[in-house]
Amino acid sequence: MNTVVAKLQRQFQDYLVSLYQQGFLDNQFTELRKLQDEGTPDFVAEVVSLFFDDCSKLINSMSRSLERPENVDFKQVDSGVHQLKGSSSSVGARRVKNVCISFKECCDVQNREGCLRCLQQVDYEYKMLKTKLQDLFNLEKQIVQAGGAIPQVNIN
Amino acid sequence: MMEVCNCIEPQWPADELLMKYQYISDFFIAVAYFSIPLELIYFVKKSAVFPYRWVLVQFGAFIVLCGATHLINLWTFTTHSRTVALVMTTAKVLTAVVSCATALMLVHIIPDLLSVKTRELFLKNKAAELDREMGLIRTQEETGRHVRMLTHEIRSTLDRHTILKTTLVELGRTLALEECALWMPTRTGLELQLSYTLRQQHPVEYTVPIQLPVINQVFGTSRAVKISPNSPVARLRPVSGKYLLGEVVAVRVPLLHLSNFQINDWPELSTKRYALMVLMLPSDSARQWHVHELELVEVVADQVAVALSHAAILEESMRARDLLMEQNVALDIARREAETAIRARNDFLAVMNHEMRTPMHAIIALSSLLQETELTPEQRLMVETVLKSSSLLATLMNDVLDLSRLEDGSLQLELGTFNLHTLFREVLNLIKPIAVVKKLPITLNLAPDLPEFVVGDEKRLMQIILNIVGNAVKFSKQGSISVTALVTKSDNRAPPDFFVVPTGSHFYLRVKVKDLGAGINPQDIPKLFTKFAQTQSLATRSSGGSGLGLAISKRFVNLMEGNIWIESEGVGKGCTAIFDVKLGISNESKQSGIPKVPANPQHVNFAGLKVLVMDENGVSRMVTKGLLVHLGCEVATVSSSEECLRVVSHEHRVVFMDVCTPGVENYQIALRIHEKFTKRHQRPLLVALTGNTDKSTKERCMSFGLDGVLLKPVSLDNMRNVLSDLLEHRVLYEAM
Numbered sequence: 001m002n003t004v005v006a007k008l009q010r011q012f013q014d015y016l017v018s019l020y021q022q023g024f025l026d027n028q029f030t031e032l033r034k035l036q037d038e039g040t041p042d043f044v045a046e047v048v049s050l051f052f053d054d055c056s057k058l059i060n061s062m063s064r065s066l067e068r069p070e071n072v073d074f075k076q077v078d079s080g081v082h083q084l085k086g087s088s089s090s091v092g093a094r095r096v097k098n099v100c101i102s103f104k105e106c107c108d109v110q111n112r113e114g115c116l117r118c119l120q121q122v123d124y125e126y127k128m129l130k131t132k133l134q135d136l137f138n139l140e141k142q143i144v145q146a147g148g149a150i151p152q153v154n155i156n
Numbered sequence: 157m158m159e160v161c162n163c164i165e166p167q168w169p170a171d172e173l174l175m176k177y178q179y180i181s182d183f184f185i186a187v188a189y190f191s192i193p194l195e196l197i198y199f200v201k202k203s204a205v206f207p208y209r210w211v212l213v214q215f216g217a218f219i220v221l222c223g224a225t226h227l228i229n230l231w232t233f234t235t236h237s238r239t240v241a242l243v244m245t246t247a248k249v250l251t252a253v254v255s256c257a258t259a260l261m262l263v264h265i266i267p268d269l270l271s272v273k274t275r276e277l278f279l280k281n282k283a284a285e286l287d288r289e290m291g292l293i294r295t296q297e298e299t300g301r302h303v304r305m306l307t308h309e310i311r312s313t314l315d316r317h318t319i320l321k322t323t324l325v326e327l328g329r330t331l332a333l334e335e336c337a338l339w340m341p342t343r344t345g346l347e348l349q350l351s352y353t354l355r356q357q358h359p360v361e362y363t364v365p366i367q368l369p370v371i372n373q374v375f376g377t378s379r380a381v382k383i384s385p386n387s388p389v390a391r392l393r394p395v396s397g398k399y400l401l402g403e404v405v406a407v408r409v410p411l412l413h414l415s416n417f418q419i420n421d422w423p424e425l426s427t428k429r430y431a432l433m434v435l436m437l438p439s440d441s442a443r444q445w446h447v448h449e450l451e452l453v454e455v456v457a458d459q460v461a462v463a464l465s466h467a468a469i470l471e472e473s474m475r476a477r478d479l480l481m482e483q484n485v486a487l488d489i490a491r492r493e494a495e496t497a498i499r500a501r502n503d504f505l506a507v508m509n510h511e512m513r514t515p516m517h518a519i520i521a522l523s524s525l526l527q528e529t530e531l532t533p534e535q536r537l538m539v540e541t542v543l544k545s546s547s548l549l550a551t552l553m554n555d556v557l558d559l560s561r562l563e564d565g566s567l568q569l570e571l572g573t574f575n576l577h578t579l580f581r582e583v584l585n586l587i588k589p590i591a592v593v594k595k596l597p598i599t600l601n602l603a604p605d606l607p608e609f610v611v612g613d614e615k616r617l618m619q620i621i622l623n624i625v626g627n628a629v630k631f632s633k634q635g636s637i638s639v640t641a642l643v644t645k646s647d648n649r650a651p652p653d654f655f656v657v658p659t660g661s662h663f664y665l666r667v668k669v670k671d672l673g674a675g676i677n678p679q680d681i682p683k684l685f686t687k688f689a690q691t692q693s694l695a696t697r698s699s700g701g702s703g704l705g706l707a708i709s710k711r712f713v714n715l716m717e718g719n720i721w722i723e724s725e726g727v728g729k730g731c732t733a734i735f736d737v738k739l740g741i742s743n744e745s746k747q748s749g750i751p752k753v754p755a756n757p758q759h760v761n762f763a764g765l766k767v768l769v770m771d772e773n774g775v776s777r778m779v780t781k782g783l784l785v786h787l788g789c790e791v792a793t794v795s796s797s798e799e800c801l802r803v804v805s806h807e808h809r810v811v812f813m814d815v816c817t818p819g820v821e822n823y824q825i826a827l828r829i830h831e832k833f834t835k836r837h838q839r840p841l842l843v844a845l846t847g848n849t850d851k852s853t854k855e856r857c858m859s860f861g862l863d864g865v866l867l868k869p870v871s872l873d874n875m876r877n878v879l880s881d882l883l884e885h886r887v888l889y890e891a892m
Contacts, residue, residue: 013599017636021597028869032779035786035872043782051775086816086847087775090869152602 005148012139013153019136024129029092033152048133051091055126058084059119066115077115078107084122095125179233182226189223211265218258221251292448299452302330306456310463314470319463320352327435327456328354331449334402334439337392339432341366341411348432353392364388370406375430380407380450380457389434402437403445407457409433412465433457505556512553519546530850541589548586551619555708569715573742574614576665577602578873580641583621591629596637598625603642607663611740616712620720623705624669624733632673635730640668644736664718664736672730681722685710713737762879763788766807768840770800770825771814776868780812780845783875797825804829806838810882815844815857816868823860830861841882845870 019025036043062080065073085100087093099121106114140150193216200212228244306326310319324336335355339348342363348371350362364371370387383390385401408430435453437443523543531539584600591598621639628637644666676684685706713720716737724731767789771777777793784791792808794800804811811829815822826842833839843864844857857865864882866874 013601017597017599027871031869031871032782035779035782037786040782040785047775047778047782050778054773054775082816083773086773086868089847090773090776090779092869149604152604153599 005143005146008139008143008146009148009151012136012143013151015136015139016153019132023094024132026092026094026097028089032092045137048091048130051087051093052126052130054087055084055096055122059123059126062115062119066112066119069112072110072112072115074107074110078104081107093126093129096122096129099125175233179230182229186223186227186230189219189226193219211261214254214258214261218251218254221247221254225251295446296448299330299448302326303452303455303459306330307459310456310459311466314467316464316467316471319460319467323433323456323460324352324354327453330452331435331437333435333437335392335434335436337389337434338409339364339389339434341429341431345429348389350392351431356392362392371432374406374432375408378408378454380405380453382445383434385436389432390436392434392436402439402441402443404434404436405445405450405453406432406434407453409457409464410461412461412468433460509553509556513550516546516550516553520550528851530848544586544589548622551622555619555705569613569616571611571740572614573609573611575608576606576610576641576739577608579614579618580621580639583618583625584639586622587625587629590626591637594629594632596629596632596635598629598637598639601638601640603640605643606641606665607643607739607741609742610665611742612716612737613712617716617737617739620709620712620735620737621667623709624667624735627705628669628671628673628733632671632730635672637669637671640670642666642668661741662738663741665739666734666736668732668734670730670732674731675727675729676722676724676731677727678724681724684722685720709735765789765809765879765883767791768800768804768808768811769793770797770811771795771845773814773816776814779869780814783870783872784812786872787876787879797822797828800825801828801832804832804840806833806840808840810841810843810879812843812845812866814846814868815853816847823856823862826857826860826862843878843882 020029032044032047058080062077065076065080081100081103085097085104088096088100099118103115103118103122106118143150196212196216200209225244225247228240228247231240232244306323309322309326313319313322320338324338327333328336333354335353337350337354338352340351341347342349346366347363348366368388370383370389374381374383383404383406385391385404387404389406390401390404409432411429411431433453437445520543523539523546526539527536527543580600580602584598587598625637625639642665644664710720713735716739718735718737720733720735722731722733765788767784769777769780769784769791771780771793772795774795777795781791781793792803794803797813800811800813813822813825822844826844829839829842841863842861843866844853844862845866845868846853846857847868854865864878866878870878
């Protein structure tokens, strides 16, 4: 029984480490995990799901703004990017945040092509992250069901 | 009357001459006979004791009557009357009776008188004998007194020469000796040398071989031995013919050495050295050595031996004491010199460190200032690395000073309460730059039962962990590094000579740092903790380092009553460094970084603290709320300035407002809140959450009346510190 839990914990740890290593997550995600306790057991899941909802909404609206090349509302895009950057940095979605930084630059110079490319990248990144985090949360559930505790993993 | 007789000789006609002579003789006899009793009476009366009075009377009577007879005889020469003849007859008869009686009496008396005489002789002999014995006893008593006095004299001094001199003098006096000499064995032990004499002031350096038969004879027995005055030891003065040398006696004097005295084992006779004491009676005195004098000499010889051994022991002990005193003085000087040297070295180190630290501080200070300016992310990263590396270097410089103080034993732990979890995270943050560059992920596992607030030396513990983790990073080229911290129980595997006993309010922290790097040859493991010893092969030597780290860590671990060891399966198989240290469990959950007791206790605990969060970004808002809820606050959220103004009340102690969105409007809300709450104590504290913390932002915040600025994203610890500082001081512009 204990070995199953240990194995799962090990798996969880390695997976989480890999996410950090690959740059999907950064320190802020660690901070988020810290805020999760007995009183708020699903805090992280809730925050990230909100984030992903936010992402999809913002991406949709930005995509609409960038749709017609002659009538691009860069202000709106800019505001969207700003929001996205803020959200992603709040949850620690590093790759998304980095794309947002480039996205903002494109927006500042009003480069539609660049913006579109960034938008695509953002979309890809957030979806990727969503899948990854889903797997992570599944692992967590498995550990909890097996009666173990989720290990506290602090990562550089 | 004349008768005719029938004698052969012719009758002799009465001759006139013969008659005359007879007449005179009778007269004198009578006189004598009368005077004898008178004399007797006179002398008897004179003497007090005379037992035979009756006999005297008888005798007197006899003599008187004899005298009377002879007296009366005088009248018979001429014709005399019948009366005369009658008287004469009576006298004669009486005389006959008395004399017979006396004769008979004398038979009884004379033996008695004779025996008196013999008894008298006997008593006289006895008296003479007693006199003699009395003389002897007196002599002995006197010699005894002399011995005591001599012994006292000898024992009253502990000086060897005085002892020997006194012995000779006293002996000479007591026994009235002509000469007294002491022969001591030479160093070689083959000869006896004349060392002391009584009469001669400066004895000639005179030696005799020790193997002489006479000497052997004397040494062979503990009694005093009479020797010939002509033997070499006795011939001290040139012999002149006319002296008849007095008798000489020699006795051995044992010389006891300190080494002869074992604790339970009195010195054996066989291994002794002896001196020879020679005593000469005066020449021409015809004195002879008496037994008691010989005994005296023997006793004295023994006493001298004892006194000499005492003197020897005392000499030894005085010498030893002098030696000890000398050594003490030398040791004292050496100690003072060593102390001076240590102090000089410490001063030197301190000065050097100060010289080294001044530029270091300049670097750290200027880097911090640089950090505050507007920087690109790459620049910021670089500045942070510079800062962290210089902090590391500053710590390393302290190592040198610490190590020398550790070796003196003058280092003491500075105990305090601190947050253990935070400590680990800080260490990891410090190592992060290097690990990131080397692409080595580090994971930290803190056991769930690991206490958060502990009592110990925070700085030194951090040094230890930093050193160990730093080594893991330094010597790994690839792989991951895992740091595990747990509370160790007594049944955990530990080196066999170390037993962990958790006591009361203490526990043992075990930290394991495992890396998959270079690994260590198991044979080299013991050398690891020696300072300055490096065990890496040439390939990995480029990592540098002075080799001091582990030695210092080991000393700190030891100071914390713990143990540190390294396990490795071999080169290339990575290694695990493990250490246990003893820490105290803190009772109160004091916040780290707050040195003084907060003025208001409620600020330490945020339970129920009402706060308001204003953020347009939903995600961000949720995160901030989660943060504050985790700290125990009661959080209300709004998503716009208008809503904020509507909701805000005096119950809210703090309002967090996000000012990330470009534009000045966000700051307006601050002004409005100021307007709403005129009384200062009613107004909630205003904190801006912003994405950049440059000077202009800060200035703007200050100008709009905000009490603090926080950089997003805010970490949990940061928020906690900020909140407590804020509530205590009501202003915060340092939390960046």
